[in-house]
Amino acid sequence: MSISQAIEKIEARYAHQPEFIQAVKEVAITIAPLYDSHPEYDAFKVFERLVEPDRVMGFRINWENDKGVVQVNRGWRVQFSNALGPYKGGIRFHPTVNQSVLKFLGFEQIFKNALTGLPMGGAKGGSDFDPKGKSDNEIRRFCYAFMRELHPYINKDTDVPAGDIGVSGREISYMFAMYKNLTREYGGVLTGKGVGFGGSLMRTEATGYGAVYFLENMLTAQNERIDGKRVLVSGAGNVSLHAAEKAHMLGGVVVTVSDSQGTLYDGAGLNQEKINWLKAQKAKSQPLADYVAVYGGEWFAGQKPWHIKGDIAIPSATQNEVNEDDAKLMVENGIKYVVEGANMPLTAEAIDHIRLHRVHYAPGKAANAGGVAVSGLEMSQNSVRQYKTFEEIDARLKVIMKNIHDGAAEASEKYHQTDKGYIDYMTGANIVGFKRVADALVAYGILN
Numbered sequence: 193m194s195i196s197q198a199i200e201k202i203e204a205r206y207a208h209q210p211e212f213i214q215a216v217k218e219v220a221i222t223i224a225p226l227y228d229s230h231p232e233y234d235a236f237k238v239f240e241r242l243v244e245p246d247r248v249m250g251f252r253i254n255w256e257n258d259k260g261v262v263q264v265n266r267g268w269r270v271q272f273s274n275a276l277g278p279y280k281g282g283i284r285f286h287p288t289v290n291q292s293v294l295k296f297l298g299f300e301q302i303f304k305n306a307l308t309g310l311p312m313g314g315a316k317g318g319s320d321f322d323p324k325g326k327s328d329n330e331i332r333r334f335c336y337a338f339m340r341e342l343h344p345y346i347n348k349d350t351d352v353p354a355g356d357i358g359v360s361g362r363e364i365s366y367m368f369a370m371y372k373n374l375t376r377e378y379g380g381v382l383t384g385k386g387v388g389f390g391g392s393l394m395r396t397e398a399t400g401y402g403a404v405y406f407l408e409n410m411l412t413a414q415n416e417r418i419d420g421k422r423v424l425v426s427g428a429g430n431v432s433l434h435a436a437e438k439a440h441m442l443g444g445v446v447v448t449v450s451d452s453q454g455t456l457y458d459g460a461g462l463n464q465e466k467i468n469w470l471k472a473q474k475a476k477s478q479p480l481a482d483y484v485a486v487y488g489g490e491w492f493a494g495q496k497p498w499h500i501k502g503d504i505a506i507p508s509a510t511q512n513e514v515n516e517d518d519a520k521l522m523v524e525n526g527i528k529y530v531v532e533g534a535n536m537p538l539t540a541e542a543i544d545h546i547r548l549h550r551v552h553y554a555p556g557k558a559a560n561a562g563g564v565a566v567s568g569l570e571m572s573q574n575s576v577r578q579y580k581t582f583e584e585i586d587a588r589l590k591v592i593m594k595n596i597h598d599g600a601a602e603a604s605e606k607y608h609q610t611d612k613g614y615i616d617y618m619t620g621a622n623i624v625g626f627k628r629v630a631d632a633l634v635a636y637g638i639l640n
């Protein structure tokens with residue numbers, strides 16, 4: 193079955209899962225030249241196999257709110273592929289979570305994890321639970337209840353979840369405690385644990401910092417530097433604030449962050465004090481807009497950052513946050529580099545538009561792989577029960593991000609035929625990630 197036939201089948205079968213179809217199509221279009229030159233991939237039906245998760249576990253989560261009222265949520269774990277290592281990928285708590293969202297995330301995770309060069313398969317999980325406005329006690333009860341349902345499916349050697357939107361150190365600690373309580377096992381079953389009880393230094397910073405390391409490599413390839421460049425960041429969570437922090441540390445002028453309520457603009461640029469204030473504000477779930485009364489700047493209620501002039505955009509909030517109109521604004525406002533901190537933040541039309549205008553574009557699979565890479569390093573530290581310093585992990589992260597960059601650039605050179613001189617990171621990253629997984633599947637024969 194050809195790739196186009198496999199897509200037709202997926203579109204018919206999963207018409208109700210638009211995010212998943214979007215993610216599959218992006219990979220399919222770009223890997224075609226590689227696929228066509230490897231008849232064994234078709235013989236082993238590699239693509240057709242990879243677009244079906246190994247399995248999807250769904251469960252109900254009963255928990256009690258602070259008023260003693262029983263609440264019911266849904267949860268899932270999508271184990272997509274363990275071709276290269278234990279299933280690995282985050283857990284998201286957000287009301288928009290459904291099977292389409294988790295399947296797109298799990299599918300992308302297969303290739304992202306392959307790009308890191310570390311032995312990790314791809315998975316994703318989560319719940320439609322909305323953490324907003326919940327007390328700490330409610331979060332704890334929900335996390336315990338979620339892990340009670342999830343724990344039979346995970347283990348340090350089979351499937352190792354981590355955080356994502358709505359799940360950070362606090363939630364991981366609650367879930368780890370419940371897993372430990374139920375199984376009596378103290379191991380690396382989750383990553384993103386607290387430093388001091390199995391967590392790796394730098395996991396918190398890794399995704400945002402890694403995205404900026406990727407950006408530095410892109411800039412170097414164009415003989416440019418980040419110094420003095422205006423950086424627009426969207427989101428104000430873990431990825432966004434650490435991307436903003438590293439961009440500032442390296443001399444970039446970060447002028448925006450945002451959240452679901454609007455965009456904060458500070459033309460003078462964020463400094464470390466302001467970033468620390470933002471981190472504390474978000475940790476308390478307080479409004480971003482309060483910043484203006486403390487440090488000045490402007491609050492654009494209900495707006496995204498893309499109407500503001502800049503050189504570099506790092507969308508780091510959520511999927512499809514940048515549509516075609518936003519992409520047009522980016523181009524009009526001078527954006528030359530788009531680095532995806534979030535997973536699939538650009539719609540297919542937005543990607544087409546910026547690529548048409550030769551904006552340098554780093555897809556999330558490549559650019560935000562630093563988080564899962566440091567999770568991989570956390571797994572190895574847990575296995576040997578020895579911990580590395582911040583500097584050691586940082587040095588490894590830089591090398592991993594450079595390798596991902598260089599591998600994607602090399603594959604772009606080989607496979608992207610239409611516009612020589614433009615580094616097509618999307619094609620390059622998809623080809624490198626896909627090839628690693630496909631070669632393993634062929635070597636295994638017809639088992640997963």
Ligand SMILES: NC(=O)C1=CN([C@@H]2O[C@H](COP(=O)(O)OP(=O)(O)OC[C@H]3O[C@@H](n4cnc5c(N)ncnc54)[C@H](OP(=O)(O)O)[C@@H]3O)[C@@H](O)[C@H]2O)C=CC1
Pocket residue numbers: 355356357358359399427428429430431432450451452453508509510511513533534535560561563564
């Ligand atoms: N954490 C990690 O290590 C990794 C995360 N990612 C991806 O990065 C992105 C952000 O994750 P992370 O920073 O961990 O999550 P957080 O929960 O820490 O932060 C999410 C941020 O995005 C905003 N946001 C979420 N949904 C929407 C929406 N529908 N519209 C506008 N803003 C929104 C939130 O605003 P508000 O608070 O108002 O909801 C918040 O500012 C996700 O795509 C995630 O999959 C990728 C690799 C690793």
Ligand SMILES: O=C(O)CCC(=O)C(=O)O
Pocket residue numbers: 280281282283301304352353354355356383535560561563564565567
């Ligand atoms: O660290 C991990 O295992 C998961 C990270 C993640 O969910 C992601 O890369 O999107």
